Amino acid sequence: MIDFDYTLTTVVLGGALVGLLSGVFGVYALLRKQSLLGDTIAHAALPGIALVFLILRVKHPLALTLGAMVAGWLGTMTIPAVVNRSRIKPDTIMAVVLAVFFGLGLTLLSVIQKLPTANQAGLTKFLYGNASTMLRQDVHVMAAFTIISVCAVLLFWKEFKIATFDADYARSLGLPVRWLDMVLLSLIVVAITVGLQTVGVVLMSAMLVAPAAAARQWTNRMEIMALLSALFGMGASISGALLSSSITNLPTGPSTVCIITLFFLISILFAPNRGLLWQWIRRRSRHGEITQARLLEELYWLEQNHEPRSHYHEVRSLQAVNHERIDRYLDTLVRQGWIERSGAGGIRLTSVGLRQVETTHAEMEGKELL
Template sequence: MSLFDYFDQVFSDYTLRTITLGTAVLGAACGMLGSFAVLRKQSLLGDAISHAALPGIALAFLITGTKDTNLLLMGALISGLIGTFWIRGIIKKTHLKTDTALGLILSLFFGFGMLLLTFIQKQPNANQAGLDKYLFGQAATLVESDVTLMIFVTLMCALVLLLFWKEFKILLFDADFTKTLGFNTRFIDILITFFIVLAIVLGLQTVGVVLMSALLLAPAAAARQWTNRLSSMILLAALFGAFSGVFGTAISASQNNLSTGPVIVLVAAVFVLISFVFSPGRGLLFRELRFRQNRRDLQLKKTLQLMHSIAKTHDDISHPHAIRILNNFQGFTKRSLQKMEEKQWITLQQHHWSLTEKGYFAAENMFNETTHDESTN
């Protein structure tokens, strides 16, 4: 199946439509909530929560004896919340840093989860087969009820964001100021964390424990490169996440032996790469272009100042001077002379140059600004 065939069949085929809609909604929810994790500098939180959810899945199976998706995800949610509050407790009650607490909970819960999975696999009950799909995800198992739950949770997240928008925004950028305004910062913080945990748990079935943090952070990291506004960042992150889900599913379905979860994460990584290179404000390409432009402007101004100092030795600023007296000057290039002539700072006559009135005043202004800066320092 080619990509064109996939998009042609996506609206008529139940399985393709369900998986595509589910991954798109999941990507949008992760993009929205991942923005808060990125801005709060808690990028490892998603990784820790997703790994902390694994023992909850295994325990839910051991207790119930069934592979009911809702029960397994409920166990993952409880386990993820326990891991989250343990992280908060370690940070507040001890002298350990945030990254240390995240690493401890991640390794502890994931190790315990793998131990339980190993134990389950050795049981004589055939129902445990396929339980390890939560490690790497299996989008093909999505059904309409799963997608409905994702849509409901995503809409609920959007509603909560609208209701507590002011509180979330203030808390993100100045927690101490939020306290002075009388807001309950602990409640707001717990609310954000709860929805992040909820989004991660919903994505375990599709992307898996190992890759879930990437889907949470990649769209937000990409969106951060394009804007400085929180609202714009959340919207862009949701779009990047949704497109990652759609195109990742399309590529996976059109090729043989490609898992959907990893492909979605790779597509999200492509969005990050493109954003890092081509975004106008922070992109590496435009940063390099601005650097070169600034360097050319600096060379231009240094050459003009040298010309000004030479021209001041004559009563007539339009007195012609040979170009060769500039050859030993580091900022001089033939291109810089052409640019200065375009700006009408100088006139060129064969191998001679002379300052214009406009160039003289431009040089005087630069000299005055330099003198002022040196005096203030």
């Protein structure tokens, strides 16, 4: 570490760019149900990096990134080419491309490691990512690609959105859907390859899936989802990068992935409306409403079928129907003034409660539910 401030700002900037790009494009991958594509692209990029280094013998950031992009793009385009022309299914060709390209990458890396030049050290950082070895030039390259990709998204926002949600509609509007898909896929390739240096080939796919999956829980609007996803991505990759630069022997990729997974877990648990906690609360309160309605209904039925009207009924006769503790719900009903208790533990409908039941019945008849 030559200059702490220099490293720190580089790491923060790099992390922010990676998080921004993978966050935004992850939204498309997630909505198109192509989350696992990221894994294939990232692994397929490795031979590109290795080959470029093998030819140039220097770690030129732009050249390496371009090499990664070309290889990742070739791997990605192999998938539809094979699926459309053979009986091979998408999942199979994705696994084949992933494994074979990665194998080729490892083979080339092993060639590089035997080169006499000592320059090759640090290429393996592309496997797990290493933010602390990032240089300012790397950040410049990343920034350039980020600006281009983000501009493209802003320019074609509407088109990409329609093509993602309703390709048939987009086609009927005369949009070149195939071309749009191709551009979008290429931009996803760019987003992934830009992140390889900090997060690494092996775990880059998580950076595409997790921020978008977390953001999805908080909103139903794509604009907000993309913003949130970018924020989550940035938060996770900056903190992951900072953690791994300050703690020795902590690779950047895995720590970033752990943080973003945490973001995702928090989101599915606590996000309003969609989150599991909210679901649970809603289910509980709805359950309560339904049970209360059923209790009223039962009391009404007892009242109609027993003489004299409006005498007290035993709680036990209700419990036989609702196999659960109903005291809680009875208390609520008493508080609402719909039923009353006798000293001996009996219950009956009040006149207000009676009217409530009859209104409900009238409403249901109006909707032809009865």
